[in-house]
Structure formats: C-alpha cells, structure tokens
Amino acid sequence: MKVKIKKPTGGQVAIAILLLVLGILISMQIKSVRQSNELKNLEKARAIELAEQINQLRKENVSLRQQIYDLEKKIKEYQDSAASISKTTELLKEELDKVKILAGLTDVEGPGIIITLDDSKIPAQPNVDPNSFLLHDSDILQVINELRAAGAEAIAINDQRVVSTTEIRCAGPTISINNTRYSAPYIIKAIGDPKILKNSLEMRGGIIDLLKEFSIEVKIEEASKVVIPRYTGSLKFNYAKIKSEGS
Amino acid sequence: MIVLIIALLVGILIGLFIPISIPQDYSSYVAVGLLAALDSIFGALKSNLKGDFKIDIFISGFVGNTLIAMLLAYMGDMLGIPLYQAAVVAFGVRIFQNFGEMRRSILIKNKSFSKEEKNQ
Numbered sequence: 001m002k003v004k005i006k007k008p009t010g011g012q013v014a015i016a017i018l019l020l021v022l023g024i025l026i027s028m029q030i031k032s033v034r035q036s037n038e039l040k041n042l043e044k045a046r047a048i049e050l051a052e053q054i055n056q057l058r059k060e061n062v063s064l065r066q067q068i069y070d071l072e073k074k075i076k077e078y079q080d081s082a083a084s085i086s087k088t089t090e091l092l093k094e095e096l097d098k099v100k101i102l103a104g105l106t107d108v109e110g111p112g113i114i115i116t117l118d119d120s121k122i123p124a125q126p127n128v129d130p131n132s133f134l135l136h137d138s139d140i141l142q143v144i145n146e147l148r149a150a151g152a153e154a155i156a157i158n159d160q161r162v163v164s165t166t167e168i169r170c171a172g173p174t175i176s177i178n179n180t181r182y183s184a185p186y187i188i189k190a191i192g193d194p195k196i197l198k199n200s201l202e203m204r205g206g207i208i209d210l211l212k213e214f215s216i217e218v219k220i221e222e223a224s225k226v227v228i229p230r231y232t233g234s235l236k237f238n239y240a241k242i243k244s245e246g247s
Numbered sequence: 248m249i250v251l252i253i254a255l256l257v258g259i260l261i262g263l264f265i266p267i268s269i270p271q272d273y274s275s276y277v278a279v280g281l282l283a284a285l286d287s288i289f290g291a292l293k294s295n296l297k298g299d300f301k302i303d304i305f306i307s308g309f310v311g312n313t314l315i316a317m318l319l320a321y322m323g324d325m326l327g328i329p330l331y332q333a334a335v336v337a338f339g340v341r342i343f344q345n346f347g348e349m350r351r352s353i354l355i356k357n358k359s360f361s362k363e364e365k366n367q
Contacts, residue, residue: 012251014305015251015291016250016254018287018305019254019255020255022258022284023254023255023260023261024261024262024265025284028267028268028269031263032277035268036271036274
C-alpha cells in the first residue's frame with residue numbers, strides 16, 4: 001500500500017485541533033492520577049512509619065521501667081544492709097517505710113473494698129442529654145473524697161495509686177489519672193475498714209445514690225485482702241522545699 | 248493521518264510541560280470525558296474512511312458526548328449511583344465497534360486495490 005500525502009481536508013484540520021486538545025487533556029489527567037497515587041503511597045508510608053515509632057517507644061518504655069525496678073531493688077538492698085549495721089539506721093529504715101506508705105511509694109495490702117464503676121447500659125434516648133449517663137471525672141473525685149473522709153489509707157484507680165500529685169481530670173472521652181488515660185469501667189481499690197468505707201459510700205443521698213439515679217453501674221465488694229500497687233510515675237519537686245528550721 | 252497523529256503527540260507534549268494538572272476532585276469526571284472524546288475521534292476516523300464525514304456532526308458529538316459523560320458521572324456521584332459506568336460501557340463498546348468497521352473497510356479496500364492492479 002502506498003502512503004499518499006494528501007492535502008488535509010477541512011475535516012482533518014478540525015480533527016487535528018480536537019486531537020491537540022485531547023492530547024493536552026490526556027497528559028494533564030495522567031499527571032493528576034500519578035500525583036494522587038503518589039499522595040496515597042506517601043500517606044501509607046507515613047502510617048507505617050508512625051506505627052513503627054510507636055512500637056519502638058513501647059519497647060523503650062518497657063526496658064526503662066525494668067531499669068527503674070532494678071535500681072529500686074538495689075536501693076532496697078543498700079538500705080537493708082545499712083539497717084543491719086546499727087540501731088539508728090534500723091530506726092531510720094522503719095521511719096522510711098512508714099513515709100513510703102504515706103507517699104504511696106510501696107505496694108501495700110490490707111482489708112478494704114473494691115468499687116467498680118461503669119457507664120450506664122441504658123440505650124441513648126432522644127431528648128435526654130447522653131452525657132448524664134456517662135461517668136465523669138467529678139464522679140470519680142467524689143467517690144475518692146468520700147473514701148478519704150471514711151479513713152481510707154491507700155487508694156488506687158485502675159491500679160494507678162492516688163498520691164499527693166495525682167490528678168483526676170477529664171480528657172475527652174477518657175479520664176486522666178497520673179497522666180495515664182483510662183476509659184470506663186473504673187475499678188477503685190481502697191484499703192481501710194471495709195464496713196466503714198462501704199457504709200459511707202452507700203449512705204442515703206450519698207454519691208452512690210446519686211450515680212444510681214443516672215443508672216451508672218456501681219458494684220461494691222468488701223475484701224479481706226486488697227493489693228494496691230505503688231506509684232510508678234516520677235516524683236520531682238521543683239518548687240516545694242523543706243522549710244528551714246528557725247525561719 | 249500523519250497530521251492527526253502529530254497533532255495528538257504535540258498536544259500530549261504541551262500537556263506534560265504545562266505546569267497545570269487537573270484538580271483531584273474533578274479527575275474522575277475528566278477521565279470519563281476523555282473516553283467520550285476518544286469515542287468521537289474513532290467515529291470520525293471511521294466516517295472519514297467511509298467518506299461520509301461531516302464536520303458539524305463530529306464537533307457536536309465530540310463536545311456533546313464529552314459534556315454528557317462528565318455530567319452523568321457528576322450526577323452519579325450526587326445520587327450515589329455509579330452512573331459513570333454507563334458512559335464507560337457505552338463508549339467502550341462503541342470504540343471497539345468503530346475500530347472493527349475501520350479494520351474491515353481498510354482490508355476490503357486493499358484487497359480490491361490489489362485485484363485492480365492485477366487486472367491492469
């Protein structure tokens with residue numbers, strides 16, 4: 001077949017112009033599609049990277065915690081060996097143990113109660129504020145306050161020891177305790193006279209009555225042995241100093 | 248024919264070097280529109296071969312089909328129905344049909360040419 005180069009007809013010119021436009025659009029579209037694919041891949045890569053970082057930090061966290069335990073064990077050994085040296089150090093150690101319980105720096109056990117609080121199981125109804133059927137930081141605070149008033153000696157929320165610096169704070173849908181976030185259910189453990197603790201919580205018009213009105217799930221158990229773990233956060237006092245004698 | 252291919256290639260080159268790309272949101276509509284345009288081009292090539300090419304039919308088809316395809320895709324997105332599939336299927340089938348007819352007519356013409364040459 002011979003290829004004859006004919007003079008382009010009017011139709012061919014029109015097709016040529018439209019093909020030119022088509023070509024421009026095609027390559028623009030290809031660029032656009034390629035860009036969007038790159039963007040998607042970038043996002044995927046970023047997510048993977050972040051997940052890896054989280055894993056890495058978790059591992060670090062575990063090893064650092066292990067280090068803390070090891071160092072504390074060593075301190076305890078030193079204290080024990082010091083106590084065996086003389087009577088004065090033995091007395092000092094007894095004093096130290098007492099202070100540690102007070103400050104929440106040792107695991108403690110004893111009789112007490114275990115309170116389990118959970119959000120209401122009632123399905124959400126129209127025209128009713130769903131917030132009133134959820135547990136709030138203020139509810140937890142009131143329970144803790146009541147326990148303290150009833151003579152609780154050690155308190156922990158979800159195994160976070162309540163110490164002098166502990167905050168119980170609303171953090172979105174969770175509650176922050178010792179800078180760790182927890183969602184419902186909350187398990188509050190307290191050491192003290194189980195009867196007194198339970199009665200003070202359940203007194204008429206008290207906090208539990210109030211919570212039950214909003215159908216919050218409350219369970220109180222008396223226990224002859226409650227184990228409350230130590231405070232694991234850092235203790236740093238930048239501003240409070242011991243008052244100097246005579247001033 | 249050569250002029251047309253050159254026009255297409257020049258267009259693609261211009262598009263590549265223009266620092267503009269189609270916004271992501273409109274990308275899917277443009278894709279369907281491109282398919283409609285491609286269908287019109289094939290239709291034009293076929294009628295050019297057959298000799299009944301009419302420029303007004305071609306231009307109205309090119310512009311109209313493209314717009315309707317894009318509108319259909321957009322409406323599908325609004326209504327939650329993948330209407331762009333209708334455009335993809337319709338234009339896809341037509342492109343193959345047109346190509347088939349072009350193939351046939353070119354082959355038949357060549358055969359008849361070679362017969363004529365033998366006869367002469």
